[in-house]
Amino acid sequence: MRNESIYFDYNATTPLDSEILSIMLQSLKDDYGNPSSIHHIGQKARYILDNSRDRIARIWKCKPSEVIFTSGGTESNNLALFGAARHQKSRGNHIISSEIEHHAVLHALEYLEKFEGFEVTWIPVNSKGFVEVESVKAAIRPDTILVSIMAANNEIGTIQPVNRIGKICQENGIIFHTDAVQWFGKEPVDEIGQFNADLVSVCGHKFHGPKGVGALFIRSPLLPHPIHFGGAHENERRAGTENLPGILGLTEAVERFTKAPVFDRIDWIDWRLELRAVLSRMEGISIRSPESNCLKNTFAFTVRGTDGMTLIANLDLQGICVSSGSACSAGSIEPSHVIKALGADKEESSSLVRISFGRDNKREQLDKLVHILPSVIESSRL
Numbered sequence: 182m183r184n185e186s187i188y189f190d191y192n193a194t195t196p197l198d199s200e201i202l203s204i205m206l207q208s209l210k211d212d213y214g215n216p217s218s219i220h221h222i223g224q225k226a227r228y229i230l231d232n233s234r235d236r237i238a239r240i241w242k243c244k245p246s247e248v249i250f251t252s253g254g255t256e257s258n259n260l261a262l263f264g265a266a267r268h269q270k271s272r273g274n275h276i277i278s279s280e281i282e283h284h285a286v287l288h289a290l291e292y293l294e295k296f297e298g299f300e301v302t303w304i305p306v307n308s309k310g311f312v313e314v315e316s317v318k319a320a321i322r323p324d325t326i327l328v329s330i331m332a333a334n335n336e337i338g339t340i341q342p343v344n345r346i347g348k349i350c351q352e353n354g355i356i357f358h359t360d361a362v363q364w365f366g367k368e369p370v371d372e373i374g375q376f377n378a379d380l381v382s383v384c385g386h387k388f389h390g391p392k393g394v395g396a397l398f399i400r401s402p403l404l405p406h407p408i409h410f411g412g413a414h415e416n417e418r419r420a421g422t423e424n425l426p427g428i429l430g431l432t433e434a435v436e437r438f439t440k441a442p443v444f445d446r447i448d449w450i451d452w453r454l455e456l457r458a459v460l461s462r463m464e465g466i467s468i469r470s471p472e473s474n475c476l477k478n479t480f481a482f483t484v485r486g487t488d489g490m491t492l493i494a495n496l497d498l499q500g501i502c503v504s505s506g507s508a509c510s511a512g513s514i515e516p517s518h519v520i521k522a523l524g525a526d527k528e529e530s531s532s533l534v535r536i537s538f539g540r541d542n543k544r545e546q547l548d549k550l551v552h553i554l555p556s557v558i559e560s561s562r563l
């Protein structure tokens with residue numbers, strides 16, 4: 182008999198909320214107009230687009246013109262980094278970021294270094310995975326134009342002091358971007374200003390919205406260079422006919438799942454303590470998520486004597502879905518750059534297990550995980 186599926190991979194993606202799905206399906210049928218068309222069918226679509234932007238701006242306490250819809254977290258990060266770096270180029274070519282950013286930031290900045298003459302200082306993290314504010318401060322130079330530090334890490338869940346980093350950037354007249362993709366839906370957003378950032382990346386499918394849609398907050402009067410060219414959509418920052426049902430779904434998800442209190446449950450802290458207790462009785466395990474200043478739903482560890490692919494596959498055979506590092510083109514798992522940045526060796530960096538809970542998980546599902554985890558780890562080591 183097939184095991185019941187237990188989904189503990191909410192940092193990878195979340196199921197689309199069923200009410201949001203119905204709203205989107207209706208809109209897909211009814212609102213087929215192009216928001217740029219002059220006639221009344223187009224204008225109906227235009228109203229939904231403008232209204233979605235207004236609804237998000239109301240929650241974020243910003244101007245509607247500061248909300249740009251994109252195709253997700255990757256595009257928001259690319260638009261923020263390429264757009265801001267090119268916009269600021271006449272002022273300098275130095276950028277600061279951290280070693281544990283998502284690849285959508287790392288690879289974009291590596292490209293800017295390799296092909297466009299920018300220089301990036303990669304800030305190391307401390308042994309618990311935190312960027313130290315003082316390290317950012319010390320890296321600032323007269324030619325620094327941009328700092329990009331994520332709000333919360335996708336692999337180990339560390340919450341970074343972005344508010345304080347943003348303040349330092351403001352004091353030094355430097356643009357600050359934060360990738361807040363993992364923050365939304367897990368930690369409350371009372372207003373977008375809480376990050377103290379000029380640019381904030383958001384992605385709908387991490388909080389029960391649809392895939393392929395996200396947003397970038399751009400604090401006015403900053404106008405980063407566009408990376409897509411064509412029409413004048415999105416305040417001339419993002420050409421292309423808008424993904425209206427996706428934008429509507431994202432708006433619903435922002436309204437339903439990102440404001441305080443984000444969750445009505447508090448038991449994940451206990452769940453993580455239980456996992457910590459079970460794993461600390463075993464040899465060769467290192468727990469990589471810190472006890473405090475960590476996303477409450479995220480618990481990551483590494484295992485000596487096996488690799489992430491084997492661990493994930495063996496848990497999957499029991500019906501349990503969790504993650505490891507990112508898959509490479511050959512289908513195996515790359516050593517995690519985040520775990521490496523914590524000072525771990527290659528064996529440990531290749532054996533990450535990330536468990537990330539979400540609103541549909543039940544206590545019995547955790548019980549099953551706690552029960553089988555030790556034997557799955559032991560059998561994966563054979």
Ligand SMILES: Cc1ncc(COP(=O)(O)O)c(C=O)c1O
Pocket residue numbers: 192193252253254255256258283285331333334335360362363384386
């Ligand atoms: C921190 C972070 N940034 C950016 C992204 C990219 O989002 P997407 O792949 O949906 O574009 C992700 C997705 O996992 C993420 O975790």
